Amino acid sequence: MVAVTAIVPSLINVERGKPVAGDGDLARLLQAVKDSDDKDLPADNECLATALAWSLDDVADCLKEAKDRSLIWGSRSGQRPAPWFTELELTVQGKRFLTEHPTA
DSSP states (O other), X not given: OHHHHHHOGGGEETTTTEEOOOHHHHHHHHHHHHHHHHTTOOOOHXXXXXXXXXXXXXXXXXXXXXXXXXXXXXXXXXXXXXXXXXXXXXOHHHHXXXXXXXXX
């Protein structure tokens, strides 16, 4: 990973010094948002962390990447770790991404 980050520093979350979420992580996150929406349950960072068995920091990092790529929409909250979203939904791009990257 060191060689890759030296060449492509944008692959690292500057705030936490961790790799940015890959397509597999994004697909799992988007599927969890979709599953929540299908059940008419509001999705936020905490419920996603529980559903995915991820830390709140990992969920926040992945949500930031998903938001930057216009895959999700949600109301931003001041809770930590940031970004914290409530009422998450998939965008059209998020639905398309999930179709192209199905989860197992």
